[in-house]
Amino acid sequence: MRKPYQLHYWPSIQGRGEFIRLALEAAGAPYVDVARGPEDAGQGMPALTHYLQDASVARPPFACPLLVDGTLVLGQTAAILLYLGPRLGLVAAGEADRLWTHQIQLTIADFVTEVHDSHHPIGSGLYYEEQRAAAKRRAADFRRHRLPKFLAWFEAVLERNPKNKGRAAPHLVGVKLSYADLSLFQLVEGLRYAFPKASERAFKQTPRVLALHAGVRQHKRLAAYLASERRIPFNQQGIFRRYPALDG
Amino acid sequence: MRKPYQLHYWPSIQGRGEFIRLALEAAGAPYVDVARGPEDAGQGMPALTHYLQDASVARPPFACPLLVDGTLVLGQTAAILLYLGPRLGLVAAGEADRLWTHQIQLTIADFVTEVHDSHHPIGSGLYYEEQRAAAKRRAADFRRHRLPKFLAWFEAVLERNPKNKGRAAPHLVGVKLSYADLSLFQLVEGLRYAFPKASERAFKQTPRVLALHAGVRQHKRLAAYLASERRIPFNQQGIFRRYPALDG
Numbered sequence A, B: 001m002r003k004p005y006q007l008h009y010w011p012s013i014q015g016r017g018e019f020i021r022l023a024l025e026a027a028g029a030p031y032v033d034v035a036r037g038p039e040d041a042g043q044g045m046p047a048l049t050h051y052l053q054d055a056s057v058a059r060p061p062f063a064c065p066l067l068v069d070g071t072l073v074l075g076q077t078a079a080i081l082l083y084l085g086p087r088l089g090l091v092a093a094g095e096a097d098r099l100w101t102h103q104i105q106l107t108i109a110d111f112v113t114e115v116h117d118s119h120h121p122i123g124s125g126l127y128y129e130e131q132r133a134a135a136k137r138r139a140a141d142f143r144r145h146r147l148p149k150f151l152a153w154f155e156a157v158l159e160r161n162p163k164n165k166g167r168a169a170p171h172l173v174g175v176k177l178s179y180a181d182l183s184l185f186q187l188v189e190g191l192r193y194a195f196p197k198a199s200e201r202a203f204k205q206t207p208r209v210l211a212l213h214a215g216v217r218q219h220k221r222l223a224a225y226l227a228s229e230r231r232i233p234f235n236q237q238g239i240f241r242r243y244p245a246l247d248g
Helices: A017-027 A044-053 A077-088 A093-119 A128-160 A179-194 A196-203 A207-219 A220-226 B015-028 B045-052 B075-086 B095-121 B128-160 B179-192 B194-201 B205-215 B219-224
Strands: A005-010 A030-032 A067-069 A074-075 B005-009 B031-034 B064-067 B072-075
Touching: A005 A044, A017 A030, A017 A067, A017 A074, A017 A077, A017 A220, A017 B015, A017 B128, A044 A067, A067 A128, A074 B015, A074 B095, A077 A093, A077 A179, A077 B015, A077 B095, A093 A128, A093 A179, A093 B072, A093 B075, A093 B095, A128 B128, A179 A196, A179 A207, A196 A207, A196 B031, A196 B219, A207 B095, A220 B064, B005 B045, B015 B179, B045 B064, B064 B075, B072 B075, B075 B095, B075 B179, B095 B128, B095 B179, B128 B194, B179 B194
Parallel strands: A005 A030, B005 B031
Antiparallel strands: A005 A067, A067 A074, B005 B064, B064 B072
């Protein structure tokens, strides 16, 4: 049996680590969520900060999440999924399909950054309360322009995938579940948490995005994960935060 | 001879397209900078907007730059470089080195987004003048925290590459020029344009980043490109903009 993958991510939020967790969980892959483990077993926060801070790490990731697999230390959510995709059976086989799936994931990453900046437009080292006025303006722009634009793009991708014709549960690429599908599922979850009003309005224009979300939700291993304690609830420290002043 | 690559990007700025241009130019690869060509030859802006807007495009990029190579249509700067790297001889051969180069490129992409948001923290659809106060705050945070943090990371990457020992012109990965080196060169160029004061101060802590920049500058094909009309000068519409109120 293979050594479990080591996922390193902040232990109290879903954040960007969740996109990796969903892939590992959906595939039933053995992994350790290191920072949530006990320090006396070599886990916990010290194991995580080692990779970010120790000069002995030859190829240090800039930030979390990071994946350790044998001698490989890999940061950047989309790069981790690029690496895991074929190993977890969560991406098609050909180069063109893999690049397309990766391209979608990178666009999801861009969207996630914009979601984050809707509550932290001035600086991630400052509290929300220190940038509330700017956040109100940025969130309004996000709700009015960026949210519908990104969702319309995901909808178009689903609509133009010829393999989705006649299917109740569409996929972003080809006929099979991919890591990008799981990530889009997570976006829907997060948007519903953070922007219940604005996202409900926006989703009315994107029935295929909602159908994908509903389809992914029925995935057995994923449903078991979502019902487990391994799934950290959304909260006010993550990427998706519910500030009523930013919704509407 | 192979068909030239088609690069599609806004014709009047360096922007994110420049990271692709530098790779194509350094490799001496045949390419067409489509949006800058004549409409009566099927080029110009209509050719670009086709890929972004026409429902007939099965796999539409969300934004520019995009690359067309035969039947492949590919968006996302880092994905384009992932694809071009091996074809242009601008990345090492092994999977670990390729992932590491890609990871660095994705971190550069994150940095570029933060540079952009230093002058557009509220919305990319608004003028700078409509968000000047927020930009002043965000740029101050950028200069104080983010700029030194990113540069220190690039410096550490160069310092920890064992192949750089005793070399005047270091590389980010292994012993050879990669597309990530070209992109870091471009970051130095852009930072010097946009933040002459803050970047000069920050670069004092990162001699290896400056040595990489100086080394790349001596690359023959690249030097010829930089001296040519194909290199669009920095200006106030691109990612890197010089607003004295944001420097200091």
